[in-house]
Amino acid sequence: MPVVFIIGTAGSGKSLFTAAFTDWLKMSKQDVATVNLDPGVLKLPYSPDVDVRNYVDAGDVMEKYGLGPNGAAVMAADLVADEVENLTRDIDEAHADFVLVDTPGQMELFAFRASGPYIVNELTREPKALIYLFDAVFSANPFNYVSNMFLSAAVYNRFFQPQLHLLSKVDLLPKKAVSQIVEWSGNPRALEDALQTKVEDTKRIFSQSMMRSINQLGLQFHLTPVSARTNEGLIAVNTVLERLLMQGEKYTT
Numbered sequence: 095m096p097v098v099f100i101i102g103t104a105g106s107g108k109s110l111f112t113a114a115f116t117d118w119l120k121m122s123k124q125d126v127a128t129v130n131l132d133p134g135v136l137k138l139p140y141s142p143d144v145d146v147r148n149y150v151d152a153g154d155v156m157e158k159y160g161l162g163p164n165g166a167a168v169m170a171a172d173l174v175a176d177e178v179e180n181l182t183r184d185i186d187e188a189h190a191d192f193v194l195v196d197t198p199g200q201m202e203l204f205a206f207r208a209s210g211p212y213i214v215n216e217l218t219r220e221p222k223a224l225i226y227l228f229d230a231v232f233s234a235n236p237f238n239y240v241s242n243m244f245l246s247a248a249v250y251n252r253f254f255q256p257q258l259h260l261l262s263k264v265d266l267l268p269k270k271a272v273s274q275i276v277e278w279s280g281n282p283r284a285l286e287d288a289l290q291t292k293v294e295d296t297k298r299i300f301s302q303s304m305m306r307s308i309n310q311l312g313l314q315f316h317l318t319p320v321s322a323r324t325n326e327g328l329i330a331v332n333t334v335l336e337r338l339l340m341q342g343e344k345y346t347t
């Protein structure tokens with residue numbers, strides 16, 4: 095039973111992508127279950143089959159421990175680790191062939207605290223993969239794009255699972271801008287040229303050094319453009335995901 099975790103910066107489109115891809119998989123007659131791992135979310139664009147809020151709710155944590163919203167979010171993220179057995183049981187009981195996991199809004203709460211990698215490791219279902227979302231509007235600037243490469247490499251360094259990269263919300267950009275970002279993702283020379291012409295001085299030097307360092311690690315960022323509004327790219331995501339899951343294809347070369 096493959097388990098795929100959707101991850102990305104706050105507001106990058108994780109939850110809406112989870113909703114759109116779940117609907118698409120169901121239309122393609124695939125048996126899919128959704129998991130909400132965000133203890134702080136108030137409203138979701140899908141009805142999760144498994145919901146961490148049944149065990150940990152950030153609002154309750156805030157009240158019980160007298161914490162502010164950020165303190166409660168951090169504490170809730172840690173408390174989720176104790177619920178792995180319950181979540182595993184709930185996932186088993188959903189009896190699905192394929193599980194999509196929507197992760198907490200603030201990526202650092204999942205990726206950069208101990209609980210996220212612990213949950214990914216402890217959920218005993220195999221194979222596993224991560225989908226990392228590059229927000230198209232944010233990534234249209236080459237300086238921001240390199241920052242996203244850096245974050246994505248940092249996420250890989252935390253989980254060491256096969257990782258697939260999507261360019262989300264492409265309906266918000268002109269086709270030409272989308273093609274350009276996709277080109278950067280497969281051609282370091284094109285990204286270098288964009289940094290050269292569009293980014294100034296210190297920022298440019300820093301970004302170029304950073305992208306070269308990341309490339310030296312042999313990390314791959316081929317972006318598949320998607321929209322959770324128009325469903326563009328979902329067929330391609332399914333194809334790439336199948337290959338990644340079947341072959342256990344690695345993010346590194």
Ligand SMILES: Nc1nc2c(ncn2[C@@H]2O[C@H](COP(=O)(O)OP(=O)(O)OP(=O)(O)O)[C@@H](O)[C@H]2O)c(=O)[nH]1
Nearest residue numbers: 104105106107108109110198199200263321322323
């Ligand atoms: N136009 C467009 N808007 C999108 C798309 N995906 C998400 N959005 C919008 O972007 C905003 C954030 O989307 P979410 O799916 O909540 O993103 P998220 O990463 O789950 O956000 P948090 O969990 O709060 O960090 C919402 O207003 C969505 O409607 C898309 O493909 N196209």
Ligand SMILES: [Mg+2]
Nearest residue numbers: 108109198199
């Ligand atoms: Mg969300």
